[in-house]
Amino acid sequence: MKAVLFREHGGPEKLLYEEWPVPQVGPEEVLIRVKACALNHLDIWVRQGSPAYSIPFPHILGADVAGLVEEVGGQVERVTVGDRVFLSPGISCWNCEFCLAGRDNMCRTYHLLGAKVHGGYAEYVKVPYRNVLPIPEHVVFEQAAAFPLVSVTASHMLFALAGLQYGETVLVMGAGSGVGMMAVQLAKLAGARVMTTVGSDDKIPKAVILGADAVINHAKENVAERVKLLTEGRGVDVVIEHIGPEVWETCVESLAKGGRLITCGATTGAEITLNLRSVFSRQLTIKGSYMGTRAELMKAAELVGQKRLVAVLDRTFPLQEARTAQELMASRRFFGKIVLTC
DSSP: OEEEEBSSSSSGGGOEEEEOOOOOOOTTEEEEEEEEEEOOHHHHHHHHTOTTOOOOSSBOOOSEEEEEEEEEOTTOOSOOTTOEEEEOSEEOOSOSHHHHTTOGGGOTTOEEBTTTBOOSSBSEEEEEGGGEEEOOTTOOHHHHHHSHHHHHHHHIIIIIISOOOTTOEEEESOTTSHHHHHHHHHHHHTTOEEEEEESSGGGHHHHHHHTOSEEEETTTSOHHHHHHHHTTTOOEEEEEEOSOHHHHHHHHHHEEEEEEEEEOOOTTOSOOOOOHHHHHHTTOEEEEOOOOOHHHHHHHHHHHHTTSSOOOEEEEEEGGGHHHHHHHHHHTOOSSEEEEEO
């Protein structure tokens, strides 16, 4: 089969389009013929060499996959050859206390497809059969690949961790990102007042279509000042952020007293400064979030199937142009998801 892989950490030029053996499935595994694989910032972090992801070389990226079942192992249940499926990106043991309690993203062995194991930047990928889920009716492969990781992350942040309530006000940083586009829609579906940020004026109408009540161009406006103006000086109840140091101070300043800040990423770096007096005197809550549960993913899939939650596609690239696709992601000149097709 053809695959995009890299043999050492570095820039996008390390990505190579080569022949690679088709994976051999075990008794409880399924072989998927990849039709679409969405990009995530995870791909860039792993390729660059994040200390959080120790991988053997060579390595194949790609956490978000949709395709057709090609082969099933002898002990596989409920999955048959020819099924149209998408993959749950998080791989867990299903035996530990966390998995048995429905908190599979807390599993001690939890890891992501395309990070610790080979992923979907290839014509075929193998996964445990429990990670195989049916694509909602009428959803095309590209959209099926575009929603899993970002929707389960956004859902977990908004509801499991922030405890978002009807009528509250949410600030979502970066509506054009995968997590951002899903958080805007999910918060709106929950009855929240939604504010969000973008980096250029051409993205404003796109964010409004997603459901944002107010869109702030961070390249032209002071986000915290605009938030205070829009909330009559109060601030927002919840901030959803995945950017890190570049926006951290703004996020904290934008919170109302008793507000909750949930973070799931660090695309601009890992180190921030924090005024503890501000945290305890304003009774703020700050939580870190990593992925979400299988139940949350299945609920998101249901909303996608009902067309109440939309995976916005910026553009698609053939598999052999993965390098160009990653360069586009790094440039931030996109809105929604970038997807590779086979």
